Amino acid sequence: MTKIISVNAGSSSLKFQLFNMPSEEVVCSGIFERIGLEDGIFQIKVDGKKDVVKQPFPTHSEAVDMLLKVLVDKNIVSSLDEISAVGHRVVHGGEYYNHSVLLTPEVEAKVDELSDLAPLHNPANLIGYRSFAKALPHATHAAIFDTAFHQTMTKDVFLYPIPMEYYKTYKVRKYGFHGTSHYYVSKRVAELMGKALSTLNIITCHLGNGASICAIANGKSVNTSMGFTPLAGIMMGTRSGDIDPAILTFLMDKTNKSAKEVIDILNKKSGMLGVSEFSSDARDIEKAFLEGEPTAILTREMYANRIAHTIGSYFVQMGGVDAIVFTGGVGENDFGVRHDVTAKVSKALGIEFDTELNNRVRGSETLLSKPNSKVQIWLVPTNEELVIAQDTFNLINE
Numbered sequence: 001m002t003k004i005i006s007v008n009a010g011s012s013s014l015k016f017q018l019f020n021m022p023s024e025e026v027v028c029s030g031i032f033e034r035i036g037l038e039d040g041i042f043q044i045k046v047d048g049k050k051d052v053v054k055q056p057f058p059t060h061s062e063a064v065d066m067l068l069k070v071l072v073d074k075n076i077v078s079s080l081d082e083i084s085a086v087g088h089r090v091v092h093g094g095e096y097y098n099h100s101v102l103l104t105p106e107v108e109a110k111v112d113e114l115s116d117l118a119p120l121h122n123p124a125n126l127i128g129y130r131s132f133a134k135a136l137p138h139a140t141h142a143a144i145f146d147t148a149f150h151q152t153m154t155k156d157v158f159l160y161p162i163p164m165e166y167y168k169t170y171k172v173r174k175y176g177f178h179g180t181s182h183y184y185v186s187k188r189v190a191e192l193m194g195k196a197l198s199t200l201n202i203i204t205c206h207l208g209n210g211a212s213i214c215a216i217a218n219g220k221s222v223n224t225s226m227g228f229t230p231l232a233g234i235m236m237g238t239r240s241g242d243i244d245p246a247i248l249t250f251l252m253d254k255t256n257k258s259a260k261e262v263i264d265i266l267n268k269k270s271g272m273l274g275v276s277e278f279s280s281d282a283r284d285i286e287k288a289f290l291e292g293e294p295t296a297i298l299t300r301e302m303y304a305n306r307i308a309h310t311i312g313s314y315f316v317q318m319g320g321v322d323a324i325v326f327t328g329g330v331g332e333n334d335f336g337v338r339h340d341v342t343a344k345v346s347k348a349l350g351i352e353f354d355t356e357l358n359n360r361v362r363g364s365e366t367l368l369s370k371p372n373s374k375v376q377i378w379l380v381p382t383n384e385e386l387v388i389a390q391d392t393f394n395l396i397n398e
Contacts (some may be wrong), residue, residue: 002396003027003082006388008089009128011120012036014063017385018076018083019023021393024386028076032063042066045078063150064131068269085140088129089180089384089391091121095171100148100391103129103141111143117175117229142392149179152220160228164354174232176224178206178328181382182214187325189378192365193323199316204310205341207331207380209237209280215314223317225310232289234306237280240270241306275299282337289336298342308344315349323376324351326368332381333362342368342377350374 001020008015017029030044040057043050044067057063071077088103092114101107108126115122133141150158156172159167166172182204190197197219204214212233215223225233225241235241243266251262273280276299280287288296315321324345335358336391342353352370361368361379369377 002084002393003077004389004392005083005086005391006089007086007128008385008387008388009124009131009134010125011061014067014128015385016067017389018071019386019389021389024389029385030067032057032067035060035063044070046074051195060127060131061134062111064128064135068135068274080136081138083136083139085142085392085396086129086132086136087142087144087388088125088130088132089146089388090125090143090219091146091177092118092175093143093147094175095151097143097145098148098151100142100144100395102395103133107143117171128175139394140396142388142395144180144388144391146177147175147177149183150174150176150214150221150224153224154223157223172228174224174227176212176221177226177230178210178212178224179221180215180384180387181206181327182212182216182221182224184384184387185212185325185380185382186214186216186219188365188380188383189323189325192367192378192380193376195322200322201320202323202325203321204325204327205307205311205331206306206328206330207299207334207337209327209330210239211236211328211330213310213314217318223314231263234310235275235303237282238268238271238273240266240274272299272303275302282334286334286336300336301309304337304344307341311341311345313346315345321375323378325378325380327380330331332379333361335361338360338368338377338379341385351377353377 004021005018006017012035014032018027020027028044028046029255033041035057038056040055043330044052068080077083079165090111092340094114094117096110111122129141185204186202187197189202190200202216204216210230212226214221231239233241246264252259271280272285276285276295279285282288285296285299289300311324330337338358339355342351346353354370358368363381366379367376368379
């Protein structure tokens, strides 16, 4: 067995799973939260049991050191030499990478260069990598890019209708994100349908606090809702999604705010939070929706509308769709959102939705449409950590 750690490092967090490969057995999993603050939290789950440690973790290095110490102390590994490789989620690979790669000094430099395109993510991803590289110098390290899956989009899809010099000089274009998740659920739903992925048109809906939709034709991404940044696309927890770009200068003039301040509002104070005026959490919206709160009803209606419009455009682009898949924290657990979105496209797409079944399931692989439905509707929990481990395993065995 080969032990591989899948790592997703954020600016103040670090998620991980330790796998035995190629069996894909999860040995342990967990998360560090509030790194850099006084009230840091470390959770680790082994054999179904969860341990929680509360203490400061000044930097990612201390978090990594704690994790590796616990792995040995709990005899999860007999020694750190058992860990052969670490797979790192990297949000932005730009046009440099259309697949996962081993992390070399050259790749590290490219990821750093691309920080301009993902200032909140790539630097954090690099911090995680450097911490693990220092602690596990014997291990092989790999970069698994969120953007790689979408590099199959064609120029007529990924270019913006702005002066071409901005693409040529600054690489301003649609990149798309959540690629690892869209790849996993499309591959998994094809298996569940008993069909080859190369024969299917699939629309995957990764719905969480950040959310994106992807059109996948014959196993390849042909369009996705996020764009140059993760701010684009559908309405999200705190992000506006697509809006008229002239709104930025209008608000700058009216409020005397800078461009950066307005973008910050669109990123952090808009979406569900902005419309509802009380929460960015879909669970809070659902509760208020059921209680008849008008702003919650409006929020849900707008959210479902934006998703339905995107599904409709992708249906037309691909000339039909075989399956629509819901995944992500909201997609997997919010049956109301699944119902509302599907209801808006059912008549046009000939969908027969099993509402009763939908209302009973959360977080488990389930076919939500009835046998006579022209389009199958699926709930498929995502597993980005598994894809990271699979890609890393394949890279070290090439």
